[in-house]
Amino acid sequence: MIYRRFGRTEQRISVFSLGSMRLVNVPPAQAQATVEAAVAAGINHIETAQAYGHAESLLGEILQTLPVPRQQLILTTKLTPQPQDQLRESLQGSLTRLRVDYLDQLAFHGINLPEHLQWVLQEGLPVLRQAQKEGWVGHIGFSTHGSLDLILEAIQTGSFDFVNLHYHFFQQRNRSALEAAAQQDMGVFIISPADKGGMLYHPPQRLQEVCQPFSPLEFAYRFLLADPRIHTLSLGITQPQELQTAWAALRDPEGGWGNVLRQVQQRLQEREQEHLGTTRCAQCYACLPCPEGIHIPEVLRLRNLALAHDMTEFGQYRYNMFGQAGHWFPGVTADCCTECGDCLPRCPEQLQIPDLLRETHQLLHRSPIRRLWE
Structure with missing residues (x-):
């Protein structure tokens, strides 16, 4: 496993993080095996959210059985904007379901509209700053599906330690947000490179051919990991075998994150020009x-x-x-x-x-x- 400094949090975070959204859709024993395999392989960041069904409760049960001490894990959950008087209670609910007494990271889930950002700055952050003082929360960040302008505005407030961001080879609209986050020394967590990045766990034959010698998913991971401004990628896996592509992406960073990667990118760009032309x-x-x-x-x-x-x-x-x-x-x-x-x-x-x-x-x-x- 490779670990990177997660911005000004100073946490050493594994370059792959275990997301939990899909774990709620598999049998508990399979979810347990997946978490155990990820942690055994060196993944030290587990990410969830109140909105992910019963994911917090599921993780709370699994965390009790892991052989790794709690302090060796980085645990993140996310809360959606809500009335200020409910936020503290909502945070307590997450701690209870996860069966922990503190969170390493807490993210506002879905700063997607200007009014969301205003709520966070005016109402949400004061509550969480108090929670930080009480030891409930380590670092505060946000996830977003919003416009680039809104993301940049949120980053430039200087109020957040990290950002959960959509950025993939096939959607590079948020590239300037990477640089803005780097200037603020924020941690950068990339959301869903396998699924939102192109449903690359089930790629078409044409895409497989162009991405050789990598699979499309391995290429996507390598493209992101080659950027030092990116610290960790979400793995939305549901079974241990799915870790294999992630491990493959860590091999040969000299060639696989350099010249060979650029050759694949060039072929993909040429394919677009060939098939789309002036359209x-x-x-x-x-x-x-x-x-x-x-x-x-x-x-x-x-x-x-x-x-x-x-x-x-x-x-x-x-x-x-x-x-x-x-x-x-x-x-x-x-x-x-x-x-x-x-x-x-x-x-x-x-x-x-x-x-x-x-x-x-x-x-x-x-x-x-x-x-x-x-």
Whole structure:
């Protein structure tokens, strides 16, 4: 295992963290075996949330049986914005379910809207600062599915020790947030590189071929680990065997995080140019806002991936979440486009956006789905 300094927390954190969202969907014995295997392999960070069903209670039971002392683990949970008078009680509930008397880290779960950030700064943080003084909480951070502007605003307040961030090879919109976090000496935890990063545990054949000598998932891990501003990646695994790809990504950092990695990246970029040509969305976000509430760049990103890399299944998975997950995944499906033309003069690529939106809807639309932990 490799360990990195988690920003100004000064914690030495394993570069892979064990997320618990999916553990609630498997038999308890399987969840137990997965946690035991992860800890035995050197993972020292376990991450959960009140919103993940009974994940806290499940982990609370498993933690009692581990041969590793509590103080050798970094334990994180997350709390959603809520009335100030309920926050302390909510924190106590997490401690009770996890069967611990302190948390190494506590994150505000889902600073996705400006009003969430204002609540945290004005109401949430004072409560947690008091909890820090009482020894209940070590370090305070936040997770986000929000806009880049909002993420940068939250980071630049200087109020947080770490950030849980979406950033992957196939979605690099939040790159500047990495640098902003580094300037604040914040810990950086990357959310869901296997699932939100492209459903890479079940990759299409075309993507497997281009990513050689790595699997697509190993490539995704290596891409992230090659960036020293990133400290740890979430593993949303449900069985011990799934650790093998993570361990493979730690081998040969000289070659596998350097020249070979760059060669794979170049091939992926060439594939996009070959299959998309002048219809490729460059993800500049100049087309927003859309009067109808369509998240045009995200719709067209999914089109890019489906056509260039045969990632249609992933595209359908994400596209059909539009309109179903509120501020966690904002936007509506592309068939809401009225062809008003508002976006056209703002696109530096001169894309025929209404036509591409219509094509993407036909390609990816299926029955709507909900987020896993709902």
